[in-house]
Amino acid sequence: MAIGRRKVLAGGAALWVGAPAILRAQTSSKIHVGHGIAMHGEPKYGADPGPLDFLNPAAPKTGAVKFGTLGTYDSLHPFTLKGVPAAGLGSLWETLCWHSPEEAFTAYGLIAETIEWPEDRSWVAFTLRAQAKWHDGTAITPEDVVFSFDILKSKGRPTYAAYYADVIKAEKTGDAKVLFTFRNDKNRELPLILGQLPILPSTWWKGKDFEKVSLEPALGSGPYKVDSVDVGRSITYRRVPTWWARDLWFNRGRNNFETIRYDYYRDNTIIFEAFKGGDTDIRRENSGRNWMIGYKDLPAIADGRIQRAEIAHENPAPMQGFVFNTRRDIFKHRNVREAIGLMYDFEWQNKNLSYGFYQRTRSYFGNCELEAKGLPSPEELKILEPLRGKIPDEVFTAEYNPPKTDGSGNIREQVRKAIPLLKEAGWEIKDGKMTDKNGRKLAFEILLNDAAFEKMALPVKQNLERLGIDMTIRTVDTSQYQRRTDNYDFDMVIDLWAESLSPGNEQRDFWGSKAADIPGGRNTIGIKDPAIDQLVELIIAAPDRESLVTRTRALDRVLSWHMFAIPQFYSGKALVAYWNRFGRPSKTAKYEPLAFDTWWVDEAKDRALTRGEKK
Template sequence: MNANGGSKMRGRLHAMLWAAMLWASSPLAAAEPVHALAMWGQPKYGAGFTHFDYVDPNAPKGGDVRLAEIGTFDSLNPFILKGIAPAGIGMTFDTLTVASADEPFTRYGLVAESMELAPDRSWIVFNLRPEARFHDGSPITAEDVVFTFETLRTRGHPFYRAYYASVDRAEVLGPRRVRFAFKPGANRELPLIVAELPVLSKRDWQGRDFTKTTLQPILGSGPYRVKTVDPGRSVTYERVRDYWAKDLPVNRGRFNFDRIRIDYYRDTTVALEAFKAGEYDFREENVAKNWATAYDFPALRQGLVKKVEIPHRRPAGMQGFVFNTRRWMFRDRRVREALGYAFDFAWTNRNLFHGAYTRTTSYFANSELAATGTPGPEELAILARYRGRVPEEVFTRPYAPPPGDPQGDIRGQLRTAMGLLRAAGFDVRDGRMVERASGRPFRFEILLVNPSFERIALPFARNLRRLGIEAGVRTVDPTQYQNRLQQFDFDMTVAVFPQSLSPGNEQRDFWTSAAADTPGSRNLAGIRDPVVDELVELLIAAPDRASLVARARALDRVLLWGHYVIPHWHLNYFRVAYWDLFGRPPVNPPYALAFDTWWVDRAKAERIAAARTR
């Protein structure tokens, strides 16, 4: 070896040693592998846990279950804007981690055996399980993870672009090792956001257009696979007998049914009658009138059907009549406030719901995140910078929607509404409400997909007619409804904005200016408010739980006083009816119904089968 060669070798060795020293002192090297990620505090379940507390780890496998859905479906690709995917399709795909249903927001390793999180949360590494497999037996690799991430945020549903907006890149570090790096800025939730990622097969998608609908099952890795499909009518899933993850602690006691068939009904009344006739086995009831009056039938009286209320502590979010502020008649906040006075909740609750519901007064209802009373010191510190840019009521009054009257006498509310409409530039001429300057009549359409909501919308429309406002009510089929919502082609609709105990990045898709211009986003109201944009980013950047609560409440107040919806109602329990062929764990988790922990009890099932044939 000549002198120059020795010098080069020594230089390379020096560089390697220096790189090794840098590696040893880097955050990547310092991160210890963990089995779970908690948004706040420590995971409930330690590294050696054997199963979740709310399952029966010895639950028997087997049996068939039949379920029902309302509407239709025309695609097996749930990850794109086009088409409607069937219920249950998520069971065919495994994710990097899985959530527990008895913690606010904690993720435990599924496809990922362990995670390494930077101390400053600027990146996360997932170490994949060597045994993780797709249904065709091929291994799940880091390349599949990166492929899935890039595909979803570039060709998937627009929601993913907003959800992953703060992720800088994903990179393969090894066959079973993948790293996600995050953009600068405080975003504590991001590691858990990417931990939710489903994993698709890169090889399976070669030569196929991800953006197109398909009725060919997508290769997955989950506990179920698609067995049969009758487009728009039914889908049947079968349990994967050699499912690679069936013995993992996160899955013990879950996914017990051999086959799950989901039949689609176009009408809720027909679906209820089909349940009574034994055409399907399990039903979650969402109509209070039905729950109060429609379940007095022979099978229930004979004990063949069970009707139970299962308490929960899940945030209710917000359901309501949603104004599309892209429409000229709803751009003024005073107009939106006025129309809220025409909805008589007290009468509706008494006469249509048998008094079952609580009025919703927060976008984070049924949780500590809901704004109550007037702002406390922490909220005021956040909101003070926006004084003059948000309604003054944000600072001085607790939000409370007009209560209505059980007897239907809301003349006082309608007088208040009339005053607000006149202040906003509207007058009544020849019995019709018109815009004062242009003479345009105030008319709009309430778009529905569920016929059962007609009985709520029609009395609301009658009250609006007393103000001179013409409000039509139109119910359309699910495909048309979804397409119109995706294109924001509606005046007013009924929608639900679900929430978790740890709201974060998904709020961009609900409320921000960018989402307002993105077809398919959940900013149905068309909110374009820089204050809301800033409050969403503050919420995402919350450094601790106390800050998250204060920032959520501040955002809540600004949204409420923006009058973007007319709030509806909520419950704090599940209403469930089922044919008595099931076993279920004695403990139900606080944040989910957890039907995936139930099983078919063979003796009960034989009794029910015999009764149905009589």
């Protein structure tokens, strides 16, 4: 679906008079014109459906919020690989469309007032809103849209080139209209992911080097501006009171804070201490252990000054795991990856480090209908059979599940299984070390950017020592980590892939052969596999929901049985702790449980908290 997170087509049969004659000849099917477009079926909402039940249109526009974040930053230009961009920059620039968090994948016009496309989706056109403005009051133009597409695809982060690979060109076709022409009619989500294109000011960028690190934010169009900068330490944004999109139906009740500040810390432990001390306001908790015991004895929890919430959601569970860089020779053989994976004792870790809070990840599309379970269905076999011999044999014979232990910490059985796997791959224990026929020792480094991850890595290191395998743990700062991962200069990392309910073009960036050598891409593993490329293209070309589900399950099986990653864990809930000075909608969107832009400062609660009153 998307570029790391949607009834009603007005004038559906009308001819798009702005289309070039050649396009009209090539697309004999009817032209749709509307305020929204769904990947499959029809949009849920009308042109102005009234208040949305996961927003509070009466929320006050006041107050300040402070977040704590890890690492540092040295750039206010998030669209290039160079530099480390500051947190929160996404609130500065708007996109062509808004994507509904209540629908699997539906886009509604934001900068674009209407969307036009043929039945076969071989092109899409956007007509811009007359009121869409930059912060200096000038209009957002078709030239800005064309510039944004061209510059991001050619000089932006590699993600844009991957997502928009099937878009031939963008061109102005009217005073307020832009046409995107596609390579063919096989990529049905292109009209929606073009709606995610951030629009940048062409005039502002004229004469500037787009690929250069910059601490000057480009002219924006979003709900916030940069207010103050302390490079590497903090950044504050201020709400734009005259923001042109504030009264659009999906924005009523969003972007309520007057200022938003991000303070940077070097360590997650320090971030937690800052939160407990009131130096930050809201904390999204990612540690099951900390959630279970870290808050237990806090006086502010006991007296209600700090609130906690576990918010269920319907998002697919991300695949998070220890990830092998298969560009490294030692990890090219699946047996080696499988043997190392046996040394991750999830059951022991979950019991002893996370108090049983998590579930084991077993799928790249877990916790939803896209997840592969049991043996392949007849529909899946039609896709997989032509690939027999090019994909793991187990895809046809067994359901993938990661290895399971009794949680005692005794891994004798896992060691017994791992040694023959390594021997078959050419490795044997000599003088206590796993060694190949050339005398090379099996040793590698896991690269981390957060000391908290060391607790997960250390038990694996200790277990690997029983196999004569040396794993070095190296934790580095944010800048070095980004630099090394952008250039794939690592053996192993902890990474995750967050999937949507409508996977599509981003799968090329995750698993595609062409993405494997592009710096800064998301193919962390380094996969170059024609069979996987074929499955990805089938997903992108899926004509309906049923075929999308079938094709995604097939890909899930193949990825899992290749054992490119050692799956870790997930929770089906979003965890958040916050000082009791906020209001938030009583209902959350099903696919966006922690939408902080829908929260607001409750002045009565804020005054009580300032006076030190208990709940």
